[in-house]
Amino acid sequence: MNSEDFFRYADQHTTPEPPLLARLNRETHVQTLMPRMLSGHAQGRLLSMISHMVRPRRVLELGTFTGYAALCLAEGLAPDGALHTVEFNPELESRIRRYVAEAGLTERLHLHIGRAADVVPTLAETWDLVFIDADKINNDAYYELVLPQVRPGGFLLIDNVLWGGKVVDSYVVKPSDKDTHAVRAFNDKVQADERVENVFLPLRDGLLLVRKR
Ligand SMILES: C[S@@+](CC[C@H](N)C(=O)[O-])C[C@H]1O[C@@H](n2cnc3c(N)ncnc32)[C@H](O)[C@@H]1O
Numbered sequence: 001m002n003s004e005d006f007f008r009y010a011d012q013h014t015t016p017e018p019p020l021l022a023r024l025n026r027e028t029h030v031q032t033l034m035p036r037m038l039s040g041h042a043q044g045r046l047l048s049m050i051s052h053m054v055r056p057r058r059v060l061e062l063g064t065f066t067g068y069a070a071l072c073l074a075e076g077l078a079p080d081g082a083l084h085t086v087e088f089n090p091e092l093e094s095r096i097r098r099y100v101a102e103a104g105l106t107e108r109l110h111l112h113i114g115r116a117a118d119v120v121p122t123l124a125e126t127w128d129l130v131f132i133d134a135d136k137i138n139n140d141a142y143y144e145l146v147l148p149q150v151r152p153g154g155f156l157l158i159d160n161v162l163w164g165g166k167v168v169d170s171y172v173v174k175p176s177d178k179d180t181h182a183v184r185a186f187n188d189k190v191q192a193d194e195r196v197e198n199v200f201l202p203l204r205d206g207l208l209l210v211r212k213r
Pocket of ligand 1: 087
């Protein structure tokens with residue numbers, strides 16, 4: 001049995017996507033150049049489940065893409081909760097806003113078009129839950145930027161920490177492969193970071209679940 005069989009079985013035993021998300025998933029695959037950036041069915045349901053467990057008042061996402069994960073993370077918001085998401089590609093804006101409106105979240109889901117490093121310092125919030133999923137080479141910069149804004153006991157999720165499997169020791173990384181070096185260094189840093197507790201989930205392309213002490 002290969003890993004495709006395992007992933008298919010896992011999908012078959014995970015609550016299906018809500019219809020709006022299934023439509024956004026399909027539209028993203030038909031109309032965008034890199035649809036595999038979208039979190040997708042199983043990871044999306046995990047983000048929703050974590051959001052329901054945390055019941056966050058304030059959620060931050062870095063890297064919106066078409067808005068799929070933002071909609072999943074918004075599912076568990078507290079009644080007075082709000083989600084801020086940052087995307088630097090303005091071509092994605094109209095689709096994101098259309099789906100946010102269809103989900104009835106226009107008042108609670110705030111899209112910021114700009115670079116994460118520029119937008120985050122302008123948001124005077126204390127975060128209960130943060131999803132870092134933008135340009136991976138800057139994972140560490142975003143982690144250090146947002147960690148002081150996360151409440152003690154709050155959570156961070158960092159996506160693509162397996163980086164297609166290139167993080168494992170047996171993979172020989174070329175010196176020029178800056179992204180892989182950055183993802184490896186970031187994962188090692190979090191593992192040694194006394195400020196947090198962490199669990200590495202080998203779901204999809206790897207999700208690092210971090211709790212600030
Ligand atoms: C992996 S995708 C996000 C997927 C989305 N979180 C989801 O799960 O459906 C990464 C996104 O980050 C955006 N991005 C890249 N660099 C960025 C930056 N410096 N600031 C904000 N967004 C950035 C890209 O344009 C892309 O849409």
